[in-house]
Amino acid sequence: MPPNANTGHPRRWAILGVLVISLLVVVLDNTILNVALRRLADPVHGLGASHGELEWFINSYTLVFAGLLFTFGVLGDRAGRRRMMLIGLVLFGLASLLSAYAQNPAQLIAARALMGAGGAAIMPATLSIISNVFDPRERGRAIGIWAGAVGLAMAIGPILGGLLLEHFWWGSVFLINVPVVALGVVLVALLVPESRDPNPGRIDVLGVALSVVGLVTLTYGIIDGGEHGFGRPLVWAAIVGGLAVLAWFIAHERRSSHPSLDVRLFREPRFAVPVALIGLVFFAAMGVMFFSSFYLQLVRGYSPLQTGLIFLPFAVAQLFFAPRSAAMVRRYGPRAVAVVGLVLSAVALGAFALIDAVTPIWVVLVFFFIQGAGMANIMPPATESIMSALPREKAGVGSAVSNTIRQVAAALGVAVLGSVLAAGYRNGIDPALTELPPQAREAAGESISGAYAAAGQLGPTAPQLITAANDAFISAMHWSAALAALVTAAGILVALRWMPTRSGTGAPAAVGEPELAGTA
Structure with a gap:
């Protein structure tokens, strides 16, 4: 083969399209869920979920997803990535059906955990297949398009969720996954080639x-x-x-x-630093996304559809900037691009510490756009650096590690920032609860959703409770947003100190192939 020949698969761009469709179903479900949280907290039209149960709706998925990524990455490398992807799509579709018809919060938490198992089989396979069907010289562009697909799902999810919630019951936000899964199964079976590690290790x-x-x-x-x-x-x-x-x-x-996780990989800066950046960014971003939905739907009074449209600038920025980030990395280097992205993200997240109940909504739209632009210039160069640090046959390892860190960080971000929010809200609302009946006091003291539900039963005193709840929530949101901005700012220091100034060429990391063999 000539030295400059393209080693990619002849149908690589069509295959990338199929992988994007399969990826959409994983990301789409979580972004739809964000706008459905208020409805799920409603005891009449939803499941009457508590603040902690709402967090577990998200985290039961992300924790199972993260916990099984290593195993499914290994199984995909051993048994075949296309096969694992098909299994994951079928499992995800079945879990979506169970979620749609859950009768109580516990059932939905369990179904979401099963959905996480399906997502864990799908997600690492997409990056592994990209790494195998694309020449290293095209891989950065392909990963940029892959990351842009995440932005597309973020754009579609909240809007589609809002439309569904305005016309159907809450279960429709899960039922919509089924036709997407069916399409994905057909296209993967027809177009995606099978690939596996020729020297797989034990689990x-x-x-x-x-x-x-x-x-x-x-x-x-x-x-x-x-x-x-x-x-x-x-x-x-x-x-x-x-x-x-x-x-x-x-x-x-x-x-x-x-x-399952070869810690020796973290000796290689081209691998370790991007993994750390992904973790810090998703910890901060997903925690803020969790409370943004409540701010928009309760404090500001927007419908689920309007809330989805307000999230749109975040996704538009991802769609626009992510595919272009590979060219920016080639021109300026991964460190410069990542630092700019982190600065933009920190500014946008920190801005939520200044937003209140009367902030013009166009200001919120601008900050969402800035956050989307920032993350679009972090994820693709970080993912490409991780994947280029490993040989092609070990793509499942890099994919599993990067996605595991992302999911674990997202789960901990929702947990930690959600806990800061809940504790701050309780401290702020307590003085306003002393004159309320016991049942209303308990509901209003738990969460802002509970306060709005209690206010509906109070008559003339309802406006005072709503005002107190909004004030307590906004104050708690400010503390959570400030913490998110500080975590992202820590990523700036990590990137400046350890991020490589130039991207790799796709050669294996210095860790050594014999050592990596045990990880897959």
């Missing part, structure tokens, strides 16, 4: 179990503490126990001959 069963137990226990402690207070021994037992199990997981991975 690290203990490592997978430790990661799932540690993450779930830690996140449970954070969410429960935010909902009911951090003064109870059970909360700290969960937090400390979760951290201890995760420390055991790291120690085990360092000793294992076939680790």
Whole structure:
């Protein structure tokens, strides 16, 4: 083969289109869910979910997703990535049906966990297949389009969710996944070639179990503490126990001959720094997205459809900037592009600490656009750096690590920032609850959704409770937004200190192929 020949698959761009459709269903579901949270909290038209249950609707998915990514990345490398993708799509479609017809919060949490298992089979396969069907010289552009598809799903999700909620019951936001899954199954079966690692390793069963137990226990402690207070021994037992199990997981991975997460990879800056940046950015961004929906629908009074349209600038910026980021990286280097993206994200997230109940909505739209532009210039160069640090046959490892960090960070962001929000809200609303009947006091003290529900039963005193709830929520939102901005600012320091100034060429990382063999 000539030295400059393109080593990509002849149908690589059509294959990328199929992968994008399959990816849409994973991202679409979570962005739709954001605008449905208020409806799910409604005891009449939803499931009457508490603040903690709303967090678990998100985190039961993300924790199972993150916990199984390593395993499914290994299984895909061993048994075939297309096969694993088809299994994931079918599982995701079945879980969507179960979610749509859940009768209580516990059933929806369980169905969302099953959906996370399906997503864990789909997501790493998409990046692994991209890495295998594209020449390294085209991979950056392909990953930029892949990241732009995430932006497209973010654009479609809230708007589609708003339309569905205005005309149908809340279960329709999950039922919409089924036709997308059916289309994805047909196209993957027809167009996507099978690929696998020629030298697969063994599955690290203990490592997978430790990661799932540690993450779930830690996140449970954070969410429960935010909902009911951090003064109870059970909360700290969960937090400390979760951290201890995760420390055991790291120690085990360092000793294992076939680790699910090869910690030696983190010696390579081209791999470790982008992974850290993805974690910091998604921790901050997803936590802010969680409370933005309540701010827009309750404090500002927008409908689910209007809320979806307000999120649109974030997605438009992703669609516009993500496919162009590869060219920016080639011209200026990954460090410069990532730092600019982090600065934009920090400014946009920090702006929520200045927004109140009467801020002009065009200001909110501008900040969403800035945040989308910032993340569009972080994700593609970071993902390309991670994937280029590994040889093609180990693409599942890089994909699993980057997606696991992203999902774990998103879950912890929702848990931590949601807990800060819940604790701040409770402290702010308490003085206004002393004269309320016991049942209304309990509902209003739990969350802003509960306060609005209680106000509907109070008659003339309702406006005072609504005002107090809005004030308490906005104050708590300011603290959560400030914390999100600080976390993102920490990413700027990480990038300036350790991010490579030039991108790689697709060669394997210096860790060495023999060491990597055990990870897949």
